[in-house]
Every structure is written in C-alpha cells, then in structure tokens.
Amino acid sequence: MKDTLYFDGRCPLCAKEITLLRRLKESSLELVDIHSREHELMSCTKSKLELLSVLHLKTSKGDWLY
DSSP states (O other): OOEEEEEOTTOHHHHHHHHHHHHHOOTTEEEEETTTTGGGGGGSSSOHHHHHHSOEEEOTTSOEEO
C-alpha cells in the first residue's frame, strides 16, 4: 500500500509544486488530483470540500496528515 497525497490540480501554485514533486517522489507515494480522479474519492473518508481546504496525505497505515 502507498501513501496518497491529495492535491488541487486546478490551483496554479499546487500544480507547479506537484510537477516538481512528481520528479522527486519515490514509487511509494501516489499523487491524486482531486478534480481529475473524483471517482477514486468515493473510497476516501474525506469529502471533496475537506480535501480542497488543506493539503491531505493518507499514509499507507491509514493515518491522515494535514
């Protein structure tokens, strides 16, 4: 299981940061654009509005970091 970072792909600042992070990240980190993969959010315990309010990381152990 991977750590999952949820981000706002419509935010210019977030998009720029994620572009850099994609190059630096390890395979154990999955990046999820909240807008382009909404179907995957159905299994998430957080609402889309919650995810958009602050950066969320769900660890492989199921813990949430904000």
